Amino acid sequence: MKLFILTLFCVCRFVTADEDERLPNKCEVCKFLTVELQDALEKTGRSKEVLEVGEVLDTGKRRRKIKYNTSETRFTEAVDNICERILQYNVHAERPGSLRYAKGTSQTMTTLKDLVNKGVKVELGLPYELWDAPSIEVSDMKKQCETMLEQYEEVVEDWYFHHQDQRLENFLCENHVLETSEQECLKEVWKGDMGKKEVAKEAAGGRAEEQGAKDNEEEEEEEEEGNTHDAGEL
Numbered sequence: 001m002k003l004f005i006l007t008l009f010c011v012c013r014f015v016t017a018d019e020d021e022r023l024p025n026k027c028e029v030c031k032f033l034t035v036e037l038q039d040a041l042e043k044t045g046r047s048k049e050v051l052e053v054g055e056v057l058d059t060g061k062r063r064r065k066i067k068y069n070t071s072e073t074r075f076t077e078a079v080d081n082i083c084e085r086i087l088q089y090n091v092h093a094e095r096p097g098s099l100r101y102a103k104g105t106s107q108t109m110t111t112l113k114d115l116v117n118k119g120v121k122v123e124l125g126l127p128y129e130l131w132d133a134p135s136i137e138v139s140d141m142k143k144q145c146e147t148m149l150e151q152y153e154e155v156v157e158d159w160y161f162h163h164q165d166q167r168l169e170n171f172l173c174e175n176h177v178l179e180t181s182e183q184e185c186l187k188e189v190w191k192g193d194m195g196k197k198e199v200a201k202e203a204a205g206g207r208a209e210e211q212g213a214k215d216n217e218e219e220e221e222e223e224e225e226g227n228t229h230d231a232g233e234l
Helices: 002-015 026-043 073-079 082-088 107-117 136-151 151-164 168-177 196-232
Strands: 050-053 062-067 088-091 101-103
Touching: 002 088, 026 082, 026 136, 026 168, 062 088, 082 136, 082 196, 088 136, 101 136, 136 151, 151 168
Parallel strands: none
Antiparallel strands: 050 062, 088 101
């Protein structure tokens, strides 16, 4: 029973952290804005579609043809509602820094749902049906994304038409949005989930630490008793 309570506490302590202290910062917002925009553009980058622009004049002059993958149309379609895609993210509370934002169900939430499915009562302060709704952090990032995109839309457009040889993250975030001291999150790279073995190892480490503290306490008591006995013999 103690093991179960310890495990449940370790899982819940991430979820119940103070949301206001963990709202996304400017670096994180810029990072995921560029991730989503580049992803949207990559999905249409290999298109061989050709667009015809302009009107057919009475002289019979044909419309000008341009490639879709270098067109303003492609850029507009990619940028449109790009910040809505941020709502697909979840907070993976077991991960550090900007890495806590990722798509898919978090390891923490998966564990909590498994407990619920086993009949364990888990209280998070909101109904179970809202567990998968966008969190305060993610909703705040979406709003900040919209503000940032509006403020730097011309910079993003300049990158699209003239600087795609550079990563958007570098061009936008490093060169225009962030001060050098604000760029720490750009260096954070996800190396994969810990997996069940690592989670078990971490839990075992917590139990070992608890047992070690208990053993130390018993040793101190024995030592104290031993010292008292020695003094009596004197």
